Amino acid sequence: MTVDSRGESVVTELATTPPPTVVEHARVLRRDSTPVPFDATKIGVALTQAFLAVEGSGSAGSSRIHDLVAELTAQVTTALFRHAGTEPLVHVEQIQDQVELALMRGEHHRVARAYVLYREERAAARETSKPGAEEPQVHVVDLNGAETPLDWHRVSTVVEQACGDLDDVAPKAVLREARRGLYDGMSSRELAEALTLSARTLVESEPNYSLVAARLLLDSLRREALSHLADGSREADQDEMRGRYPEYFTAYVRHGVALGQLTPELASFDLDRLGHALRADRDLAFDFLGLQTLYDRYLLHDHGVRYELPQAFLMRVAMGLALHEDDREARAIEFYELLTSFDFMCSTPTLFNAGTTRPQLSSCFLTTVDDDLHGIFHSVGNNALLSKYAGGLGNDWTPVRGIGAHIQGTNGQSQGVVPFLKIANDTAVAVNQGGKRKGAVCAYLETWHIDIEEFLDLRKNTGDERRRTHDMNTANWVPDEFLRRVEQDGTWTLFSPDETPDLHDLYGAAFAERYREYEAAAERGELAVHRTVAAVDLWRRMITMLFETGHPWITFKDPCNLRSPQQHAGVVHSSNLCTEITLNTSADEVAVCNLGSVNLAQHVTADGLDTHRLERTVTTAVRMLDNVIDINFYTIPEARRSNLRHRPIGLGIMGVQDALFAQRIPTGSPEAVEFADRSTEHFSYYAIAASSALAVQRGRYESFEGSLWSRGILPLDSLGLLREARGGEDWNATSTLDWDALRTTVRADGMRNSNVMAIAPTATISNICGVGQSIEPIYRNLYVKSNMSGDFTVANAHLVADLKRIGLWDEAMVADLKYYDGSLGPVERVPDDLKELYRTAFEVEPHWLVEAAARRQKWLDQAQSLNLYVSRPSGRILDELYRLAWRRGLKTTYYLRSTSATHVEKSTLPGTDGKLNAVTAAAVTSSPSPSPEPAACSVDEPDCEACQ
Incomplete structure (x- = not known):
């Protein structure tokens, strides 16, 4: 797989040819519901007829048509069976969809148009010839292998209930689509999938069909879960489930404990009380992407059979977090209410593991690698242990000596840091988070390290593969002194850390002074390994590699340290996997964030x-x-020691784009920047106050004394420390709340947590909640999102509601959005105010994203995962953008995203879920690969989803 990237994230499957055995055993479901063997020659015949109908039968072009047909037939076969199982079954309509897409991709537009018109004529003729809405005469095989006639009445009832209270959805449309997928002898699971898919195909024309699809999936899930429990052999619809959830919940907990998946402590709760607190109707709040994500990767199962329903899942998480509370049931219900309202969502590791026998709930781990073999391989081993239970890793590799440095023990020369990075890369692939996600790690290196230029090349697709790390993220840890040299067009000297060991722990003015001393020592010949380069040349190469490979990301050492509340307790040597965590690390302490x-x-x-x-x-x-x-299961002692001593947490935000839509605020506007300022101010104030209140109840964190908190220096105040170090930068420092009162409270009562806030990417949990990721602008107004759970059509429901209001939402608008890659800009009939409000990520000038991030950053004690979108990148634009981020005091940046050179697939058919387009907003690669959506995190790739 390739990654565009968090997002989230999103993966593009390479068009590899399916194994011949798959094609040999494939079957085609005809419209009369009878399966027949797949025959690729029939595709070739249909294509040939289409070309001849448009271009005529002259002999001059026959050879060209023959070659084209052979190529297109191979493309269609590959697309049909790329993800297929051993004995795939495809509907004849799916084959025709792929034929049309192949014609469009090949830009055979006249042939495609004729083919589409022919299909529409045939479909209309079939519809006219139908005798009526008689029940399909097919049989269904249940889980026990028994074959029974299809109960079409129940199917219709389930679909009608799923459409129930939703606007602009029609049960008949879903049933009509469902009939296409029916065949005699299908399994009950296939029947459920056919119903769900029938609703999914309609999402692009009406977003509410996503809720219909989710409810149909929910019906299947209920049947699966209830039949699996000892006391739950019968089915239940949504109305019945309101009464059945309490008894189900008790049986569920006991079953999970018996399986050894749930901790026995859960059985000691008052299960009857908690069962009656469950809100069955909140199951209906999930859209299809959210519920399918839960089904595939979060809900507990017994050998693949799910027995955990959504409300039980969220109550299990709430109980797992309330284990040590005095009134456990009351707190569990309080936590449950917060989760099921979607007001707040825990990160993915917490959702995976809370209440289980292995409660590894923490999200991020930051380590520093020592400069000896024992330290290096100890760190690699720690990576494996931490990754095993779903943690994302950030490794500080700066202390490891560079290439050519002296090795005293062997009197030889070092090969540098790169060979060890290759080992760390392969370890991340091997230890794949319990089989749920690929291991996820990011390596950080400071800009003065002698190996920095090789480090920049790690993600290139050319060169010595032994010195490439294709599965590991990389990030530059950039001191202010380097960027000052860039602005002054000065020189920059690279060192090996074994000869300059204290640079690693210095920042601000102290770093700059010591760095100049080492430069003088190098000039005097006192250092064996060093090299001087033009600072601008190195900066340009950093920007170039970021553009070409998406890595290394650019993060800023001095703001992370000068504004760190924990300056007295150590140094921030790196960020984490997603660049939002800024915690101290050392050989003895592995930083942990929750x-x-x-x-x-x-x-x-x-x-x-x-x-x-x-x-x-x-x-x-x-x-x-x-x-x-306190509840967390720690896999290594260094993580436990650090987490209990400093108690950092990282409370973040998501759904920012939805919040802007609700207020009618365009993303690229001063109003959006102001909202970022004011909303984060309130968020910060309440978070700091809550941690201080917990300190009164539970005690201060161990290393509180000497921290910025203990001196009454809050995040807003620490901005002044950075301003002073940089010589008086002019930053916005306005505030509206009573911060003096909070300073007094914090000094007097202390803090429970050394760090409180960090804005993570939220690639997966935002899907669960049905909102936009983190602080991201909307990618497109209509697109296909791909992740481990499949391909999902996503339509901007806010936009659809507005267009309905003014009478512009119709099939023509859907076609326009598909043609223009989800952008409203070229659609003339759309009012300008809506075009401005619904600008997509690449239509917003990127400096607005930086300005909004700067306003948020002033309130945060940690950082934020900030993706930057540039529609037409150039060296000058990227140089200006990243220097602006530095000047505005940002601590970190994340992915750079730019549109790739690929073309969009513009299908004219409705129901192209999973096939809308192939445009990427890539973390730009030198060989662009199409990807449906640039989420900050990807399910299958080593990006930020390990955090959220």
């Missing part, structure tokens, strides 16, 4: 921020994250 995100979309109205609701959410969320620290 994440969750507030859904900002749930805390705004058309009138602005709902501050009272936000305060309630943040207060409870901080308590939940603090509980993670």
